[in-house]
Structure formats: structure tokens, C-alpha cells
Amino acid sequence: MSDRSKSPVWILLHAALVIAVTCSLFSGLRIATLSKPAIASIEELLPQGEVHSVHFLSAILLSLVALAYLCSRVLRRFRARQQYGHKPLNYHRVVTWGGISLLAISLASGWLLFAGISKLPLTRTLHFCAALGLTAYIFLHAGVYLVQFGQNALRYILKPATTRRAQLILSCSFLIIFLLGGWLLLSRFTYYQLPVSTIPADAIIDIDGHANEPQWADAEVLQISTDGGANFYQGRTDIRLKALQNGEEIYFHISWQDPTESLAHLPLIKTDQGWEIQQQGFEKFDESRYYEDKFALLLSSHCDFAGAGTAHLGRSPLPDKPANWHGKGYHYSQSGQLHDLWHWKAVRTNKMYLADDNFIGAPDIVRAGIRRYTAGYQQDGKESGAYVMNWKWYSPNNITPKRLPSDTKVLAPFQNLDQKGKLDWTISWFDYQPYSAESDQVAPGTLMPSVLYTSNRFEGDRADVRAKGVWRDGYWTLELVRKLNTASPLDIPIEDGTCLWVSAFDHAQVAHTRHTRAIQLNLSNAL
Amino acid sequence: MITRLFFIFFLPACLIGAAVIHTPQAPKPSQYHLSKVTAKGEVIHAWGGPWSCVCDSRSGLLWEVKSDSEDIHDGRWTYSRLLQNQGVANNGDCYFEAERCDTEDLIRHTNQEQLCGSKHWRLPTASELHTLVTTEVKPGSPSIETGYFPKTQRGDYWTSDGNLPLKGVYSYLKFGGAAVNFINGQTITIPYRNAAFTRLVTNRSSTCHIAPQ
């Protein structure tokens, strides 16, 4: 190590680099746990909570440092040509160049992911590999320095050669100003824009999943890439959105690629030992095989990252609340601001012509006797309806159904899960009769649907979003409509500037796709 | 050097190794004053089920739990209030009697089957039933701990308090019974003829007692 001490600017930029890389790395690895369960094996070492903002802030800082470095390199190269020759290669130079390359890859892939304009899986892989490389780089670079020089290494990177305080303050100020400016730019001016076309009040849009009405043909399309979801090819799907409004209601037409129509929602199977639920992860509320397809829209008057700041990752992001079973995290609002969540479910709500009208609010209190704590994710109130699961009590092993069909012949169409064609995987309360062991004549091996409709739909606030989805040729198309202002305290009024996030679920309970930038509704041409 | 190597390479490696090996503990329920009791009178785990009664260790009362099994404990059934010849018979809608239903029908059937090991089921007093009211509920939920008392309806539940003066539109009927409304938790007086929900209670059970403080 040279005796030369570094300049205050170098020390500032290096310190900023260390902070930025560390924050990016740890927050990034936490984000990666959502789609790469292997990373979750070191979850105890990773930060929890709203890590997306940390990740993006550190990315800005990293980019600023990189920019400064680039400028200095250009400047130095210009001077070097005039004054010095090339420095000889040694271990640290090689490592440093490796680190610089990895940082460059990280930044480039990261911003491409942020922009959502690249081939997501490849870029995501590159970004992840660069992060792993940077982890190695930290040990090879900083670790080796520390092993070599001990505390002197720290002194070297922290103690400036001169005490040019003014230069330091000026550099610090520039860095902070650029950091804040970059953050402002990133968090306020990077939304996707979804123009909402205005249609006449008397125009009829049938909510049937088909965009047959001419008004849809005139609506502008926004296509965004989402990824990180279970079961989708490479975890990703592109989502196309259109929106209309008539002064009173807003309509959405949404389509996304999903090669399979998944309707077998936690089916029951009769075994020699009795009835069981077909499941793979449901005990931890993370079913990813025997589940229906779903789609979610998060709407908020705030446009912060991570779904209006509601995505808090980790097993225990709330220290005084129960941990979640799957370790992925919770949705909740820290500010107390309420966010709307429309949760369309291909089996449970599609037949009702509804999306489940939910919301994300402040973390709920802990409720004794209830195994699953959902933090801020809750349902709007309902006055009646609409479905229960056809078991008296959940068990990963044997369960007792609530009801059985009067005639077991009605179960015949459900016996082949791979069967193509439309099957109604809901069962009607009055078409089945109360279960008794004596009347259970169903043969072992028989499959039975488990979504038991007690009425035909929700009644009340929870039924505010009318929706219908149809699957055809590898695509779901979904139509939704809601009043712009329902006057419900558990809904947000939709107006110009309202932000939106969308997620697709491919027969997965919680492992949905996601996108980074908010979609901002543009109702400026509204009536 | 070895110390440096330990702190810089070995310790992080150990930390990572420990994190990989460590399995996060599954969430566990905390102690609570309510406990679940099966139809046979056995206390079960807080997250277990199914159960037919709930013991409140604060009051020592054992409460009937409602179901959707279309048996006599179905939560959707309604009853007119009849208690010791005070009230109106057979003006509620349940489907386990040939006629329509009143509270005595439920009491009789529940004692006959010795639900949760007790044959001393009765209507709760208003103050007893009010101990189940909780205000911090999920939107649209009845004002009760639904984790222990599922299938509770947002509506009136009869109490044993009767012979109370009726007011307003019902004043011409003179007297009625008290019911606890599980929408807002308030106790109201309604005519005996009203079809209201019913949750029975017993303070004479072998499984439920007041917990020592």
C-alpha cells in the first residue's frame, strides 16, 4: 500500500461507493428472495421492510459515484497521456478492474430492469450474477487489503491527505444535491402513463372479458413487462392494459400471457384414509401448484416504489407482530394511508363477476385464534356471501368436508386435472348435502372441488369491483369496472394521477409477478 | 494476520453457514383467555379445530360455537325468544324442528346432546354476552373474536334479560327481551317475537373455570 493519502474527494466518493454497494447488495439480495428461494436461506443476514426504496436510492448514489469516477478517469487519462506512462498490472489492479466491470454490469442491468425495456430474464440473471460477483469482489478487494494492511487500510481510505474542509463540504453538498435530485427525478417522473379514454355516459361496456365494444379499439394500450412470479415461463409475463372512463366509472381491459388456465383450486381427493387437500405449500400460505390463476391491481393516490411503499419484505418486517409463514413479507401501509387492492380470482370470484375488493392499510392487530396474520392486506366489509372452502377445518393431512354431492356422478368431470375445456370448479351449497361418514360413498382416488359457494356473490363494499376474465389460446383477458368514487372509506377515489400496479398469479397463492415503475392514470381528458 | 483472516473471511463464512443451517421458527400462538373445546369437552390447540365450544377463563363461562353444518348449532338459524313461558313461541327460522323455532327449542336440543359435556346450557344474561363483544374487528365483521366464534352473524343475539319496556315503534307491545347487537356491541330491547340469533352459555361445565390470576 502506498504511503500516499487520498484526497478528500476520493475518500468521499469511496465511502459513498462502499455505502451504496453494501446497501444495494443487501437490499438486492432481499428482493431476490422473492423469486430465488435459495437466497432466503440466508434471510437472517438480510434487511427487512421496505427495501426497494433503499435499493433504488443506493443505485442513484452508485451511479453518481460511477459518473464521478468516469469523469475522473477521463480527466486522469488525459493528464496521464501528458505526464505519466501506464501503471503496471498487479493483483489489486486486476481485482479493481474486475470490480469496476461488475459495477458497470450491475448498473446497466439494474437501470434496464428499472426501465422495464429489456429482455427481463436475461437482464435479471445478469444483474443477479453481477451482485454475486460484487460480493466476491468485496472480499477480494477490501478483504485482502484489510488482511494485508489491517487498520492502516481503513486509515488510508478514511483519512484525507489534506484538510481542505471547503473542498470536502463542497463535494458533499454536490453529492447530496445530486442524490436528492436523482431521487426526485426517479420517484416522481418515471411513471408509465396510461391514458384513460373518455366514453359517453350512455355507452354500454359489457363486463364479459371480451373487448368487443368499439370504445376499446380506440383506447390506447400500455404494455409492461412483469416478472418474479411463480410458474410463468421464466417467471415473467407481459401485461397489456387499456382504460376507459365515462365520468362515473372506470373500466380496465387487461390481458396477459398464461399458457395454462388453472382452475383446480386446492381440490380435495379421497384416499383410503379419508379426504385430503391437494396442496404444495398451502400450509405456509404459499401454495404454488394446486391453485387458481389470479390477477391483482393495486391503486393508490401515492406513487412510491414497491407498490406505493406497501411491500415490506422479510419474515418479520414488523418487529411487534407475528412473522409470516412463507418469509416473503407483508403488504401494509406505514403512513396509515389506505391503498386499494382489487384481487380477481379465476375460480373464487370470476363466477361472481367480481374482483375481491380489498385494501392495504395499517398493520392489523394480532387476532387470537387465527393462524394467518396478513398485516395491512385486508378485505373490504361484506354484508353477505359468498364462498367457503369445503372443509370443516384445515389440515395438511386428513380433513372432513363440509358437504358432499347428492349424486357422486357430478364429480366425474373433475377426475382429470389436465383435462382441457371449461369446468366450473365451484360447487353450490344447495347442490351438495351435509357430510356424514355414513353417506360418504365416494370412491378412493376421486377428486372434488373445494370452493363452496354459499350464495352467488358478495354483498356490500367487497363487491364494488365488477370483473370477468376469460382464458383463450394462452392468454387471460380480464375486464373490470368500478365507480370512480365509491364513497367507501375502504376504497380510494380514482382521479387523474392515481397510480396503479398490476400483478399476475399463475396458479400461485402469493408468488405474483411485479414491476418497478408505477402506472399513472391519465384522466386529464376526463369529463 | 490470522486474526485478520478470521474476522474478514472466516467469521462471515461462519455467519453465512449458520444462516443457511438455521431454520426459522414457525409462528406460534400466544396465551389467550379463550380456549377451544371440542364437542366431547376436550381443550385443543389455539390454532386447532374443529371445536364446538369456547371457554373464557376470565369469566369461567363456556360458550356455544356456531357452525354452518345445518345442525342445531347452525349460525344462520333465528329464534323468537321464549323462556319459561315468557315470550313468543316458534317465530324464528331454523330447520331442525317441524314447526318454526324459539330459544327453548335450542336449549332443549343442546342439553339433550350434552354439548361439550354439559347439560346446563341456557341463554346468557346481557352482561355475560356483552363480555364477548370486541370493537377492534375487521371491516364488516361482527363485533366478536371470529377466530374463536366463527359463523357469528352481524345481528341481534338473545339474552335471558326479559320483561323490559319496549320503546319507539314497539312501545305498543309493552315488553320485550334484551339482545346484544353484534354489529355495534350495544344491548337493545326487541320484541320477543323478533327472529334473532342465539348463542347459549353454561357456567356449569367440567372443562371451563375461571383462571387463577
Place this chain on the structure above:
Amino acid sequence: MRQHIGRALTISALLLAVDASAATKHYRLAWDGDASNSAVIGFSPDGSSSNPYVSYGYSTNENSWNSAFVSNSETFDGGITSHFVRLQNLNADSPIYFRVCDQSGCGERFWFKTAPAQNAPFVVVAGGDTRTGHTTRRKGNELLAKIRPLAVMHGGDFTNANSASEMRDFLDDWELTYSSDNIDGYNYKRIYPLIPTHGNHEDDNYSTICEVFGVDFNGDGNCTPSDTYGAVQITPLLRVYTLNSQFQNGGWSSYASAMNNWLSSDLSTYGSSANWRFAQYHKPMFPHYSGKSDNPTLFNWWAQPFYDYAMNLVVESDTHLTKMTEAVIPSGSNFSTTTNGGTVYVGEGSWGAPARSANDAKSWTIDMASIQQFKVIQVSEEGLVVRTAQFDGTAETLTWEERAADPLVLPDNVNWWSANRLGEAMNLVANSAGRSVIEEDTDNGGSFSLPVSDDVFISSRQSSRNFDGDSDGLLADGSDSTYGTLYTLIKFDLSNLSGCSSISSATLELNITNRSGNTFGIYQAANDWSEESATWNSVGGSSVRGNLAESFVPYYTGIETIDLLSSGLIDSWLSGTNTGLVIAALSGSNGVDFTSKETGMSPALKIEANCNSLTKLALPATGIDQRKGFIPRRLPAVLKPSILMPTLPNIMQLGGHQVEVPVKLIEESAKLNQNQGVTAHL
């Protein structure tokens, strides 16, 4: 897509196969337009039925019958195929005999009756919520068959899950509504036309009622959500408006605005040409069960047009209980009671669905209860009688002959629900504006309200201005900075007192909205006046105050009651000129405000007296003197001329109170003028 296949043809040859059996079932009948000349017959295949058609005629002689073919077929929930035959250009007030025929022959014999084209009285049944409680539903259906109404209004929620299997059960049970008749030696079933409503349990399919009952309210030949609202004209007496409360849900605003535009247009164009207007829709504006939310959207849509266009009776469903309200007028975001003509709301649907605790009374509720019920409504030119039938097996069965002899007769021993104050029957008459006034029994010391005929205030500073209908209501003040001295003038319609003697109580009720600690006097008005023209100058200024009758201090907001009996004011009005009264400040300058008949609850004069009911009948509360024929009200048994009581329910002892039964005075109602067609209502 409907296929209009054919028109009525005479095919007597096909009727040779009369005693074979068609492969059809689940026969139902619906009205969706002019009930005097059209109806929709629906049925489903029972096995393989090809080319089904309806053979029908006006007598039991099947040789004279015509055939009508399926106009459209619909499939409900992928499981129920229904064929609909639309009969048109039928004769009014005529029995229509029919059979459904196909390749297997013709099925059971049915008959129904078209609505009369004149103001002939009739009975309708109105209820809803048949979705669960199937044993009770069946009891209600059996009771319907015993009552033999002209038509049935169903308020929606036919089934719970709106599934094919549940609808099949409903249609099975609906067969219990058929009445068995032997006509000319043939076994016939009388089938009753249904006017269906869309309920929230049909919300997963807004085409349910056209797919199951074949209604095509908009007459476009297509089965769409637009067929969930429309009007049915049942004789010139009654126009029934069916509305879809579920259009208040998100996604239906375009339908909602079309429906509401149509409603206003139809009420304004055709509403006044009918004597009575009923509305039915599913969700109550103000449910009488605290577990159900209010529906302010429906209130905002309909309450004012209902009042403006004199909707007489509204039948709501959904809550599973019974209620009867006062005649009400919209006031702000709620209703207030009016004795001066308004809309009466009844309901709330428990035709099988489990009764709920009736626990949310309004200030304008007369009574409510948790029972299984539907409403039985006698409709005549002179009035409406609304009863609540509870479902049990006690009712006698009306015969075909009894119904033919008396279109208003009701079976004996129906378990009628007795409402507070009204007893078993709510009697409604129409005021001069056609709005409903509840006519209450004044006999045997009964109490009733005299309607306000005029109310207005006058101002000394704006002495030439008339304040009739002013949004401030009624004002009285010694000295107001804007108006100066303010007097309120009120006049009551005393015609109901003309047959009364020994008035035992007369109480003035004012709904105070702005209190005062000052004393106000009630004077007999010295001069006659009318609300349309009264000004400070026209009534003679302060000299309008005649004799001081009473004084009061309106300490509190709400209802202020002032005894007027001891003042002799009423005797003075009756013996001299009814000039009404003046309310003026006796001291101070802190005025009092109270509501007028235009702004909320009108001032009321509550009377307790012995009245000669027959005299009162001739002079109904609203002063309409052109009524004749059927007069729906209750009389003490001693006054009932037996000739006027062809069939009467028993006098019942309920809760220690003698409940009087209504008397039907039939003078000319059975004389139908066949030449008089339905006016251009449709």
C-alpha cells in the same frame, strides 16, 4: 337471439291429440306490458320436446282454440332451457285457456285471466326473497294458490346461488301456486302471471328474469339487462313499475341512467293516467335491519320522483322481514311523515328466506316484524287495502266461483299480521294529487289526523310577497331583520269531521326546526285566505289575528304539541267559516321555524272523536268526492251491513285488542264496460 317464429294460427286438427301429454314442464306466466291484452307463457322441455307451441282460446272448447308458437328460447346458467310463447292481442278481462303441445301431444290444461280494461277491482300479491327456506317458500306458494290473485309481483332473489339446479327447484315449487279448478268438466290449473324483479342474488346474471320468465320489458326481442325494468299496466287502475336496484352497483351507470330517464319519462307521460302507481325493486332505500346498509343512491334516484309523480305504494325486498311505513315525503337525505299525501313503503321480502330481527325502525315506520310473509293488496278505484299474509296452513281456499263472483274477496282464516295502529289492513286513499293518504279508523274514539290544506307564512316587510312552499318552511317572529313581523297561517281540511261527534281531543303538532324561548300565540284567523295568494297585505296584516286561542313556548326542536280542544277553535271553524289559524309571537324577537307540508312533516291536527264512518267514507280525507264503488276501510262490526260483506275474515282477538276487519262496499265495481279500452298507456 330470439327467433320470432310465428303468429297465432287456427289449427283445430292438431287439437285432436288432446289427451296426450307434452314433454314439457315448469309452466310459468309473466306480464311485461299491457296485462289486458298480452302475456308470456314459459315452459321447459321435459325430455325431448320438439316444436312446442301453445294452443289457447277463450273457452274450454278446444276446437275453437288458436295456436301460438315459440317466440324465443333462452338458456339459463347452461342448464335450463326455456321456451317462451308471447300471446298478444288478447281480449281484456277474459279467461285464457291453454295447453302446451309438442310432438307428444298436449299437456296439462291451464287458464289465467287477462286484466280488465276498465276500473274493475282486483287483488295482487307482492313479495320477494324466495331464495332459501324452501319449506316456508312452499307454504307461501300454497297460500298464493288459495288467494287467487290477478297477478303476483316478485321482488327478486328467486334463488340463493342463481344456479340452474336451484332455479329448477324454484320452478318445481312454483307449481304449488297453481289453483285447481274444474271448468266445464275439465281439470284446469289456474296459473298466475308473475311480474319479476332482479335481486342481488341474481347479480351474476343480469339477464336472469328474461331468461327464466321471458319478460321483454323494452320489447326489442332480445334478452338483455335492459329487460330488468319496465312498466306493467294492470287495468286503468294500476301501473306497476319494476325497477332494478342493482344498477346502483359499479359497472351499470349507463343502464342506471337509461332506467331513471325512462322512469321519469314514463311517470310523467303515463303515470297520472292510472289511478294507482306501484313500484317494486329489490334493495330497500332504508332497510329495517341494522345488518343491512342504507341505499342512499336509490333514495337519491327515486324518492323525489316517486313523490313528485305520486307513487302510491312501493314494495321493497331483501331484508327478510315485514314493515309498513307512514305516507312519507323525502326530506333532505331521509323521509319524513306526511299526512298530506305521500308514498307508502312496504316490504321487505321474506317469502321463504329466513326472517331477520326487525331492529331498525325509522321515525316514519308504523310497524315491523320478523315474519314470513307477502303482501296481499286489494286494488280498487277508491282505494288500496294492503295486508300482510303470514304463511301457515290456516287459510281457507277460494274457489273459482268465489273469485269469479268477487274480484276482491279474500279467503277466510288467513293469518294476517296485525300492525300497530292499523290492525290487519292498511287502507290507502289518494289525495287530489293522487298521492297516498293512510286512512285510519276513527271509530269508537279512534284518532286520526286532519290533513293540512293550506300553510304559508307572511311578512310585514315583504308585505306583497307570497311565501307558499318557501324552502324555509313556516316562520313566526315578532321582529326579524329581513322579514319584519312574521305570521304563519295554517288551515286544515275539516271534511273528515263532518260525521263526527264528541271530539275528545284536538292536538296541534308542529315540527320545530329552530327553537325559541319566546311565547307564541295561536289565533283564529279573522279572514279567510289561501296559501297560493296569502300575503301580509292580502290578509289584512296584523288584523288577521282573530281571537287568541292558545299560547305555547317552543323550547325544543322536534314535535311540539299544543292542545286546541279547550280553545273552542275547532267548534268555531265547524260552526262558522274555516279560516284556519295564525301563529304569531306574543313577545320577543327570537322567532320559531317549523316545517311546512312542502318541506317536511306538515303541521298536523290530531283528532280523537266518535265518527260516523259511512259519512266519512263519502268524504275522504282529501276531499275527493268523485269516488264511488269499493271503499277500502275498516268499520266497526256493528255498522257492517251484511250485504256489503260477501266474504270477510273473522274478527280476531290479537294481543288483547279487537282487530277490526275491512269492509268492501261494492256498488258498481262489477259493472264492467267492455267497450272502454285501456288508454294509451303503453
